[in-house]
Amino acid sequence: MIALVRRDLRRSVSSGGATLVVAFFLLVATLFPFAIGPDAALLARIGGGVIWTAALLAALLPVERLIGPDLDAGVFDQFAVRGLSMTSVAMAKTIAHWLGFGPPLMLAAVIAAGLLNLPADTLLRVEVGLLIGTPGLAALAVVTSALVAGVRGGGAVTGLVMLPLAVPLLIFGAGSLDPAGGAGAVKLLTAVSLILVAGAPFIAAAAIRAALD
Numbered sequence: 001m002i003a004l005v006r007r008d009l010r011r012s013v014s015s016g017g018a019t020l021v022v023a024f025f026l027l028v029a030t031l032f033p034f035a036i037g038p039d040a041a042l043l044a045r046i047g048g049g050v051i052w053t054a055a056l057l058a059a060l061l062p063v064e065r066l067i068g069p070d071l072d073a074g075v076f077d078q079f080a081v082r083g084l085s086m087t088s089v090a091m092a093k094t095i096a097h098w099l100g101f102g103p104p105l106m107l108a109a110v111i112a113a114g115l116l117n118l119p120a121d122t123l124l125r126v127e128v129g130l131l132i133g134t135p136g137l138a139a140l141a142v143v144t145s146a147l148v149a150g151v152r153g154g155g156a157v158t159g160l161v162m163l164p165l166a167v168p169l170l171i172f173g174a175g176s177l178d179p180a181g182g183a184g185a186v187k188l189l190t191a192v193s194l195i196l197v198a199g200a201p202f203i204a205a206a207a208i209r210a211a212l213d
Helices: 002-014 017-036 040-059 064-073 075-081 086-115 120-148 154-175 182-212
Strands: none
Touching: 002 017, 002 086, 017 040, 017 086, 040 086, 040 120, 040 154, 064 075, 064 086, 064 120, 064 182, 075 086, 075 182, 086 120, 086 182, 120 154, 120 182, 154 182
16 A cells, blocks of 8 residues: 555656646635735635635646546556455555645645735644645545546546535635634534545545446
8 A cells, every 4th residue: 555655646746746736726826816906904814715715626636647547557457456455545546645735735825825915823724724624635536536537528527526525625624714613614624524535435446446347
């Protein structure tokens, strides 16, 4: 499993996947101030939600490449011949995907916070929320990739599959920024993220096995 994580992480880094995610994230965060105008107070008030929205949209970019290329190349057939559990493979891909985009996204959020005039305490809540929520996004991305793998035009429906399922993460992630009621939102965000991380490998494994049959 560690070898699978290293393989996928190395492939993500060499292909520039993490760079693309971070660049798109910062681009979205940069466009919002231009659209809203130079109202610093307004930017500070909505900036946390902007960062969460940008993170969700950026997480969509590498989804199509998580499962499909290995499926087309027969890699999963080799895993099956060797008796590897598809659930373990899906978990390894989830871990590798999170390592490839989660920490870079959290670092990029510091730059985005400066662009959006976020105060330090709000930035801290954003970082805590991303630390909790991005594993759920990674798990959801692997499930989505497995579900659309092998489907003609699957890339076109990736957003339609993933975005509705990611709405709870977005709602509770943005809700965690509220100084008054943020604690409850953090608990709900943690629960949703844990459910996705725990359940996603089984769903992804079932989708992969169906694609292999």
